[in-house]
Structures are given as structure tokens and as C-alpha cells.
Amino acid sequence: MTELHGENPSQAPDPATTSGSELTEVTSENEPADLEPRIIDLIDGEVGPGAPVLICVGGLHGNEPGGVHALERVTRRLRNQDREIQLGGTLLALRGNRAALAHKLRFLDVDLNRAWAVEDLERVRLQSAAADGPTDAEVRDLLLHIEKPLNQGRPVFLLDLHSTSGGGPPFSVVLGGKPSEKLASRIGVPCVHGLNESIQGTLTSWFAAYKGPSIVVEGGESRTEETIRHLEAAVWSSLAVAGLLPENHQRVVEARQFLAHSTDDKPSHVRVCHREKIKGMQFHMASPGGRRFKGFDFVKKDSHLAHKKNGPVLATQDGFLIMPLYQHKGSEGFFLAEPCADPALE
Numbered sequence: 115m116t117e118l119h120g121e122n123p124s125q126a127p128d129p130a131t132t133s134g135s136e137l138t139e140v141t142s143e144n145e146p147a148d149l150e151p152r153i154i155d156l157i158d159g160e161v162g163p164g165a166p167v168l169i170c171v172g173g174l175h176g177n178e179p180g181g182v183h184a185l186e187r188v189t190r191r192l193r194n195q196d197r198e199i200q201l202g203g204t205l206l207a208l209r210g211n212r213a214a215l216a217h218k219l220r221f222l223d224v225d226l227n228r229a230w231a232v233e234d235l236e237r238v239r240l241q242s243a244a245a246d247g248p249t250d251a252e253v254r255d256l257l258l259h260i261e262k263p264l265n266q267g268r269p270v271f272l273l274d275l276h277s278t279s280g281g282g283p284p285f286s287v288v289l290g291g292k293p294s295e296k297l298a299s300r301i302g303v304p305c306v307h308g309l310n311e312s313i314q315g316t317l318t319s320w321f322a323a324y325k326g327p328s329i330v331v332e333g334g335e336s337r338t339e340e341t342i343r344h345l346e347a348a349v350w351s352s353l354a355v356a357g358l359l360p361e362n363h364q365r366v367v368e369a370r371q372f373l374a375h376s377t378d379d380k381p382s383h384v385r386v387c388h389r390e391k392i393k394g395m396q397f398h399m400a401s402p403g404g405r406r407f408k409g410f411d412f413v414k415k416d417s418h419l420a421h422k423k424n425g426p427v428l429a430t431q432d433g434f435l436i437m438p439l440y441q442h443k444g445s446e447g448f449f450l451a452e453p454c455a456d457p458a459l460e
């Protein structure tokens with residue numbers, strides 16, 4: 115999610131910033147499928163005033179359908195194999211950018227994960243639905259679904275499921291304050307802190323500021339089975355963190371074992387220390403030895419990481435590479451991060 119993407123996804127991709135295999139994903143010639151319903155599923159267990167609500171959103175970026183598939187799997191399991199389980203609250207699983215999912219595009223007019231600044235929400239609330247652009251329409255409808263449980267006064271958590279072009283292990287991105295940091299540190303994936311300055315107007319930053327704990331989970335490389343499994347495990351783990359399942363529930367335990375296995379040599383918490391801005395510049399990541407960089411690759415200072423028009427881009431320090439950009443257009447080519455203490459404990 116947190117890759118910052120271009121304003122014009124329907125334009126032909128820039129060959130300087132695009133690898134060949136991704137061209138098919140970002141052209142607008144893909145035949146759009148029918149719109150799927152907003153609600154993937156709504157499963158009520160306890161519904162009393164103190165019973166928590168976990169809202170999960172998949173596919174806020176239409177070229178990242180893994181979150182939707184993960185939510186379909188979890189809710190199907192809860193309804194079929196696990197139907198004897200009574201959740202300790204409500205699970206609401208939502209599709210994000212339905213129109214973009216149907217087109218297999220990241221977004222149609224503007225990035226739905228940059229549309230949640232307070233002034234943008236106010237504009238959508240004040241304008242008539244007839245004036246909505248494609249993203250406005252998605253925001254308007256998502257707000258309806260997200261705010262409904264909030265109006266019941268119950269504790270609400272929000273998990274926003276994404277994937278990246280560069281791939282790598284699953285991790286969370288924490289754009290909110292202490293309650294969100296606490297949520298992130300209990301899921302069982304490395305937490306990336308300090309992206310707040312780079313990324314504004316996201317669903318989770320709005321939610322965390324005004325509604326409740328909220329994080330992004332990045333599952334790995336888009337359109338891979340492994341990524342769907344990572345995101346599915348993150349949802350099971352979050353069901354326990356939010357209080358809907360016991361911590362010792364078999365699916366929660368198995369999910370955390372799987373996440374631990376996928377992330378075992380990575381630090382639990384990192385803080386971004388370098389942001390490689392590329393807006394408007396020719397840029398492409400290097401592929402050392404023919405291998406693409408992945409998220410959380412450790413790189414030494416002065417390693418050759420990417421190319422810009424005016425020459426090679428070297429690592430400014432030792433660190434973990436976060437979200438190397440291997441898809442077209444973007445405002446950041448990558449971030450570097452260094453291990454840090456768990457801010458939730460500070």
C-alpha cells in the first residue's frame with residue numbers, strides 16, 4: 115500500500131520504471147469484471163455494548179486482490195469448518211476499491227489510500243453523490259460501512275490488507291499512535307514505524323486518529339499464493355488481538371507459527387531512516403546478479419540499490435530495504451530502516 119503511486123494509472127507505463135512482467139497488470143485494456151459486493155462477510159458473535167468489532171479491508175488497491183482472497187478464506191472457514199465457534203465480537207470483512215478490483219487496476223482516478231485526509235472526507239460528505247468521481251464514490255460507500263459499527267459505541271479495530279510489487283516477508287505499517295502500535299506489536303509480523311511523514315491521507319491514519327487502533331499489513335508480493343496465506347494468518351492473529359478469538363485458539367496458534375516462520379530472521383521493529391524520493395524522475399531498482407531486491411533485504415552502506423537519470427543510487431547507510439518499487443510510477447523508490455525498540459513499550 116505504502117508505495118506511493120502515480121496519478122495516471124491508465125496511461126501507458128513508463129518503461130524506465132516498469133519491469134516487463136507488470137505491464138499486463140497496469141494497462142487499462144483489461145476487460146473489467148462485474149463489481150463484487152462491498153461486504154465480503156459480516157459475522158456476528160457477541161454484539162453487546164463492550165463487544166469488539168474487527169473491520170478488515172482487502173483490495174483498497176485494485177491490483178492487490180490478495181487481501182480479498184484472504185478474507186474470503188477466513189470467513190468461509192468461520193462459517194463452515196469453525197461454525198461452532200462463537201466470536202467474542204463482530205468481524206466485518208470489506209472490499210476496498212471495488213471498481214479498481216474489477217479493472218485489475220491500482221485505482222481509476224486517484225489513489226483510494228490517499229483519499230482519507232479530513233478535508234477530502236468533508237468534501238465528499240458535502241457534495242452530492244452525482245458529483246462523485248470513481249474514488250469519491252468508493253469513499254462515500256466505505257464510510258457508510260465503516261462508521262455503522264462506530265455509531266454503536268463498541269470498540270473497533272481496523273486492519274487494512276495490502277501487498278507490494280517487490281515482495282518479501284509480511285510486515286505491518288503503523289501510521290497511528292500508541293493504541294495502533296500495541297495492536298501491531300501483537301500480530302506477529304515485523305512492524306515498520308516512522309512512515310507518517312511520507313504517507314498521508316491513508317485509511318489507517320484517518321481511522322487511527324479519530325476512531326480506533328488501525329494498521330496496514332503488507333502480505334508480500336502481489337498476486338502470489340504465499341501472500342494470501344500471510345494475510346490470512348494476519349487476520350486470524352488479529353481476531354485474537356482484537357478479542358474475538360482466544361489467544362490459544364488452534365487457528366490463531368497455527369497462524370502465528372506460520373508468520374514466525376516467514377519472518378524469523380527479521381527484526382520485530384524497524385524505523386524508517388531514509389526515504390528515496392523519485393517523484394517525476396526516471397528511476398528503477400537495480401537487480402543485483404539478476405535477482406530483484408525484496409522488502410527487508412539487509413543492505414550495506416554504499417550498496418548499489420537503484421538507478422536514476424543522473425546515476426546510481428547508493429545506500430546511505432546500513433539498513434533494511436523497505437518497499438523497493440518494482441511497478442510503474444511512484445513517489446518513493448524505497449525506504450531504508452534500522453532496528454528500533456517497540457515504541458508501544460516506551
Ligand SMILES: [Zn+2]
Binds near residue numbers: 178
Ligand atoms: Zn497497497
